Amino acid sequence: MEPIEVVITEENGNGRIDKVLSTVNPEWSRTQIQQWVKDGAVLVNEHTVKQNYKVKIGDHIVIIEPEPEELDIVAEDLSLDIVYEDEDVLVVNKPRGMVVHPAPGHVTGTLVNGLMYQVKDLSGINGVMRPGIVHRIDKDTSGLLMVAKNDLAHVSLVNQLVNKTVTRVYTALVHGHIPHDQGTIDAPIGRDVKDRQSMTIVDNGKHAVTHFKVLERFGNFTLVECKLETGRTHQIRVHMKYIGYPLAGDPKYGPKKTIEFNGQALHAGTIGFEHPRNGQYYEFTQPLPEDFQTLLKQLQNEKR
Missing domain, CATH: 3.30.2350.10 (Pseudouridine synthase)
Structure with missing residues (x-):
């Protein structure tokens, strides 16, 4: 999966990184973004940051969105x-x-x-x-x-x-x-x-x-x-x-x-x-x- 790049501008640059990035892509939840930050999958100006990092105008953010995890659940025909x-x-x-x-x-x-x-x-x-x-x-x-x-x-x-x-x-x-x-x-x-x-x-x-x-x-x-x-x-x-x-x-x-x-x-x-x-x-x-x-x-x- 290709990395996603975001440059913080006046329009989106205000507050914690999870809050800001959740507005960039509505399909990303703040909990999901926090986990990515914790796992080092989010880089700000080529460096990892803490989960409470507050973005600044001009920050260059790269999100390495993890591949979807394969579900280890048995699919069963239960006629729902x-x-x-x-x-x-x-x-x-x-x-x-x-x-x-x-x-x-x-x-x-x-x-x-x-x-x-x-x-x-x-x-x-x-x-x-x-x-x-x-x-x-x-x-x-x-x-x-x-x-x-x-x-x-x-x-x-x-x-x-x-x-x-x-x-x-x-x-x-x-x-x-x-x-x-x-x-x-x-x-x-x-x-x-x-x-x-x-x-x-x-x-x-x-x-x-x-x-x-x-x-x-x-x-x-x-x-x-x-x-x-x-x-x-x-x-x-x-x-x-x-x-x-x-x-x-x-x-x-x-x-x-x-x-x-x-x-x-x-x-x-x-x-x-x-x-x-x-x-x-x-x-x-x-x-x-x-x-x-x-x-x-x-x-x-x-x-x-």
Whole structure:
């Protein structure tokens, strides 16, 4: 790959090198540029610099863009349900029970394994184990995920998540009878010091907001719609437990005696975002999976 040369002028010469270079090529993320600087792949006036280097007018910068790393992930035909795809993004309907990306203990059968088989191009910003992945949903949560097919789309979608402009609406079945029709849970979430595999409400946690409204009541259970304002790990599961209505079937945050569902009854049914290339708002909705619908029919029959 040919080196890329940039001469700093008054138009682009202001601030840290990663910030400036990310404006030169929108497909380069600042994190990516910082790594290149650290690896010595960015030369300023024929010398390597530190990651916090501030560019000056007249600086001659050479970027030796690394060759794309070969992905050591097994492509598998998992017949993924891709509900939308274009040159920049795709939206996939992940089934319950599927892990999003490879990790210790889950190296095959993940969403990424399936994407590698079905999709020609995926962004590389998140590394070789998470190509295209800009956000996640839990293994036992079903529903819609955005996937980036190039780094330009990846940066745009991540920024939209950071700026809280992505629409994410879930359907959840929770224990208990929620008396009020709607509400907002504003409580910070962080690691549970007693259980590092779990999240909980902590004073110094990350800001987290969930809006919910009741869809149907079944005596000892309530069906709710949850709209995320933020996207913290296990956010809906932790927030609903916090107000006394844990998710049905949730082995981590729910009661020991719960329904038979092999995981939490949670479905990411709606996702909406601004398209990275044309700026138009796209929104997609998928119905509850069959097992979730069957569970609700059983509760409806018991209510009669």
